[in-house]
Amino acid sequence: MINTDILIIGAGPTGLFTVFEAGLLKLKCHIIDALPQPGGQLTELYPKKPIYDIPGFPEVLAGELVDNLMEQIRPFEPGFTLGERAEDIEKLEDGSFIVTTNEGTKHHAKVVAIAGGLGSFEPRKPPITKLEDFENKGVSYMVKNPESYRNKDVVIAGGGDSALDWSIFLADVASNVTLVHRRNEFRGALESVDRVKELKDMGKIKLITPAEIVDVQGNGHLDSVIIRKNNDPKEDFTLDTDYFIPLFGLSPKLGPISKWGLEIEKNAIKVDNTLDYQTNIPGIYAIGDVNTYPGKLKLILCGFHEATLMCQSAYQRIHPDKRYVMKYTTVGGVTGFDGSKKEAPKAVVKSID
Amino acid sequence: MNPDINITIIDREGQCHDVKAPTDMAMNLMELVRSYELAPEGTIGVCGGMAMCASCQCYIQSDTPLPEMEMDEEAMLAEAFFVKENSRLGCQIPLTPELEGLKVELAPEEI
Numbered sequence: 001m002i003n004t005d006i007l008i009i010g011a012g013p014t015g016l017f018t019v020f021e022a023g024l025l026k027l028k029c030h031i032i033d034a035l036p037q038p039g040g041q042l043t044e045l046y047p048k049k050p051i052y053d054i055p056g057f058p059e060v061l062a063g064e065l066v067d068n069l070m071e072q073i074r075p076f077e078p079g080f081t082l083g084e085r086a087e088d089i090e091k092l093e094d095g096s097f098i099v100t101t102n103e104g105t106k107h108h109a110k111v112v113a114i115a116g117g118l119g120s121f122e123p124r125k126p127p128i129t130k131l132e133d134f135e136n137k138g139v140s141y142m143v144k145n146p147e148s149y150r151n152k153d154v155v156i157a158g159g160g161d162s163a164l165d166w167s168i169f170l171a172d173v174a175s176n177v178t179l180v181h182r183r184n185e186f187r188g189a190l191e192s193v194d195r196v197k198e199l200k201d202m203g204k205i206k207l208i209t210p211a212e213i214v215d216v217q218g219n220g221h222l223d224s225v226i227i228r229k230n231n232d233p234k235e236d237f238t239l240d241t242d243y244f245i246p247l248f249g250l251s252p253k254l255g256p257i258s259k260w261g262l263e264i265e266k267n268a269i270k271v272d273n274t275l276d277y278q279t280n281i282p283g284i285y286a287i288g289d290v291n292t293y294p295g296k297l298k299l300i301l302c303g304f305h306e307a308t309l310m311c312q313s314a315y316q317r318i319h320p321d322k323r324y325v326m327k328y329t330t331v332g333g334v335t336g337f338d339g340s341k342k343e344a345p346k347a348v349v350k351s352i353d
Numbered sequence: 354m355n356p357d358i359n360i361t362i363i364d365r366e367g368q369c370h371d372v373k374a375p376t377d378m379a380m381n382l383m384e385l386v387r388s389y390e391l392a393p394e395g396t397i398g399v400c401g402g403m404a405m406c407a408s409c410q411c412y413i414q415s416d417t418p419l420p421e422m423e424m425d426e427e428a429m430l431a432e433a434f435f436v437k438e439n440s441r442l443g444c445q446i447p448l449t450p451e452l453e454g455l456k457v458e459l460a461p462e463e464i
Contacts, residue, residue, distance in 0.1 A: 045405050118399060124463060127434050159431050182436075187428040248432050251406055251463065252399065267395025292394075298401075 002079060004030035006314055007099055007109035009086045009257070012040025014288030014303030015115035016069040021311040023076030024329070027318065028337065030079035030107060032086045032099070034120035039066035041117055044250065055301060065300075075336020081105050085120045087256045095283055111283055111314040114262075114269060115303070116290040118252035126157065126246050130216050138222025139244050149174045149243060155225055157213050158247035159183060164192040166247060171204040178206040178239065180213060180227060216244060260284075268292035276313030277306045283317060285310045358450060363414075363458040364391045374448045383409035383443035386459065396462050402444035407433030409443035410460035417455040419446060435460050 006022050008015045011033035019029040037043055039062075047063030054060055060068075084101035089112065091097055099107045123141030125131060131139055143149075143166050154174040156167050159181040165188070167179045179196065186193045199205040208227060214236065215226035225244050229235040254267060262279045263270040269286035271277040273293035277285050287310050288303035296302075315324060333343030356377040362370045362385075374385050383398045386409070400406040404425040410433055413419065419441065422430075426445040430436055440460065446452070 041400075045400060046403060049403070118395070124432075124434075127464070159428070181431070183431040185428075185431070187431070248434075251408075254395070267393060 001098075002030055002081070002105070002107045004028050004079065004107065004109050005318060006030075006111045006113055006311075007032070007097065007107050008078075008113045008115055009033075009099070010040060010115035010117055010288070010290070011035070011038035011080065011082070012115060012117045012288065012303075013042060013065060013069060013300045014117075014307050015040070015113070016066070016073055017304050018113055018115060018287065018307040018311060019073040019076050019078040020069075021308045022314065023073065023337070024327075024332075024334070025311055025315045025324070027311065027315060028078075029076065030081070030109070032081045032084060032101060032107065034083070034085040034122075036083040038070060038080065038082070039063070041252075042066050044121060051300065053299065053301060075334060075338050075340045075342075077337045081107070085255065089260050089284075091281070091283070097283065110318045111285065113307075113310060113314070114257060114279075114284065114286040114290055115288045115307070116254070116257060116286075118289060119254040119257070120252065121250035122253045122255070123246075124248040124251045126213065126248060128213065128216055131246075134216050134218060134222045134244070137220065138218060138242060139216065139246075141246060143170070143245065146170065146173055151175045152242040153240065154178070154243045154245065155180060155213070155239065155241045156245045156247060157181070158249075159186045159188075160247070160249055161188040161192060162249070163247040164188040164196050166245065167205050168192065168195050168199060171199050174243075176206065176241075177204070178208060178241070180208045180211050182210050182212050184209045213244065213246070254290075257290075262286070266292055268296075275309075277310045278313065285314065356450070358448070358453040358455075360385065360448075360452065360454075361415075361456040362386060362389075362391055363456075365459050365461060374452070376448050376450050376452075378448075380448050381444050382411065382446040382448065382455075382457065385448060386443060392459060392462075397459070398444060400444075404429045404442055404445055407442065407460075407463065410435070410440055411443050411457040412437055412460060413439045413441055413455075413457055415454060415456040417452055419452075434463055 005027040006029045008018050008031045011031045022029050042062035050059050084103045086099050087102045088100045096110050097112050150173050153176040155178045157180045171177050200207045211227050211229045213225045214228045217224045224238050224240045269291050271286045271291045277287050279286050287306040289298040335341045357373040360374045397408050399408040426442050
């Protein structure tokens, strides 16, 4: 069991900054995120794109902003549960919470802050009717254990980096790798595209373009896919295969959080914006893109503000008997849980002789 | 001069909407759909307009001249689902006076 003061769901900019504001109040944080790395959309979708509306940064790359936030919160030693999705929540009698991930990791926290952005990133599934019947029976949306494909026939669909990279990797493992893409052009890194071409010329990858998988077949386990070439049903053909791996990237889904009994409106969680961004369940807050209230704007800078007010409220909730007034970092400095201390240099008094 | 133009949008339920679209606010077609709430929030413009999701995919139903597709849009449509010959990403179509009379249908939401 992981124990913490504030359990943050979502390691995007809002979730990361929460660690800082909580740290100033001596509250410890732990963050859960479904992605394997922190940063949320910023690192997953657009790390190399500039953002122009972070106060004080005329221009900053999304990836740099995340690096900066990670540096800023380092003294407060946040814990991370990455690559796991928050699945269930249970409220205990003392008002604290236990949040369990899809992998079964349990987190015990006095306060839960949902900073889940647009939701957790899930693989995009192509609209093939019977696809779900074969999930884990020949169809998977990510390669978890490459060894399980040894000496098997594998069909991969998609035109981005993951489709290219896994085709390259599995070319040495599987007995046959077929890569199917709707266009002749691929949008992955140039080296990967070149490598796939080499492997194709060597006969180690079979490339079928422009084409797409339109159906999957099998009895219990997948045994073949139907491939449509040139978008023409007359050119449909069956290809025997043990595995089919559609790799069409990730898209965010609100997911299990939507079943936690929180008030949902417009695919977002309703919160009290007049006070502290608390949800209809006391002790659970929602901040950043995941929440909604009259006049809501999904901006990083608004998420920072919401995180700050939320932490003050969380402090009151965790320490109902303590008195506290907010202190400027310039006055109080920043004292990390790691023993580090940053503070403004003292004024030097020196007389002129 | 009134900078608004007329655009027809068929929503995902098949309902037809004739709307006025401003051409002076640097808006695009995806944002227009959102401003009239013709698709639920969270189901359109998910990536914010970076051609990085296909949630604003639409089918162009008029022969209105449109800006050419750029690489980002083309690549995204190559990975999108329910794509047709006349598919475009709404976020890549800026609202300009040339779009007067444009008619589009929103593509189904990916599940």
